[in-house]
Amino acid sequence: MSKKIRTVVVDDEPLARRGLLVRLDQFEQVEVVAECSNGRDAVTRITETAPDLVFLDIQMPGLNGFEVLRALSQSMSQMPLIVFVTAYDQYAIRAFDVRALDYLLKPVDEERLAAALERIELAMVNVSEKEQQHKLVDLVAEMTGEDGEDILRRLADGESLRVDDYPEHIAIKESGEITRVAISAIEWVDAAGDYMCIHADNETHILRRTMKELEKELNPKSFQRIHRSAIVNLNQVQKLCSRQNGEYHLILHNGEELKVSRSYKDKIKQLILGR
Structure with a gap:
């Protein structure tokens, strides 16, 4: 050869x-x-x-x-x-x-x-x-x-290679301890350099993963990006608000207000209206 x-x-x-x-x-x-x-x-x-x-x-x-x-x-x-x-x-x-x-x-x-x-x-x-x-x-x-x-x-064992189900929990290691956080409890996620801040049940957990890696483990039917460095759980959204300057903001059930970037505005509107 x-x-x-x-x-x-x-x-x-x-x-x-x-x-x-x-x-x-x-x-x-x-x-x-x-x-x-x-x-x-x-x-x-x-x-x-x-x-x-x-x-x-x-x-x-x-x-x-x-x-x-x-x-x-x-x-x-x-x-x-x-x-x-x-x-x-x-x-x-x-x-x-x-x-x-x-x-x-x-x-x-x-x-x-x-x-x-x-x-x-x-x-x-x-x-x-x-x-x-x-x-x-x-x-x-x-x-x-x-x-x-x-x-x-x-x-x-001959199990199927395809994975259609998404995990119900995510393991987060912090200060020598591993915390299992329910995916459904995650309200929103934002990037902080090389870390992810996972906001769930009014607590913030630090995860050493990239946004892209984490996004693959989250069901896109429930979790969507609203910004280059932020993902929101649509089930935690109470309402979508428009401002006079043309900006859109999501209000979560916990009162948190998150800005939606222009590039994601139309998709988020469609998803919110369809729920």
Whole structure:
């Protein structure tokens, strides 16, 4: 095969990442174009480099492997081929074998790596096989991805990959404690730098997540953006008011008044009138 396999390696463990890179260096057909130590960097670098292949660790802090896939499926028109790297052999073998997704167990075995690369080369020239893997990867990417091991267990047990239900609670870690906040109790959310302020039951909780990440866990039938950095629970809205200057404000049942930006004004009016 004359074409190089442009490859990205993603693993938060430096030794594991270095070990895989050393093994890949023995394969002339592989060109490593980037290595990433966390999920957020992986999404950026993979989107920028558009590689043919990604060796993707599953269990990483921040964004795990499944969450990385979900983000990539939203930002890329053509997904790279994926080889999962995992230490969870309890579920991984059955979970991935039954769905024809390739995987490597840590520590990576050289023969197993060679076999995986052979399949990758075939997939790169076999369009139907490549398209099939893309479909499977897209299914995995729809998982909520909060816990890699739990997802592997669900895959191995044959549970549906599609997630249509939204969580009923959100776990928020503050000062060494974890508080479970009911999603229905959330009144509104606003961004404060790298943090989210979750306002629920007249209390404010600080969540270390981005607005975009949090929005994916909230049912859009109930939660809508009203500003670039604010989301409101429509069930908590008492009325929509217009001001003389043309601005619109939402009044919540708790008395809180929130400004609606111009770009969201028409959508919010439509949603409020339709309720």
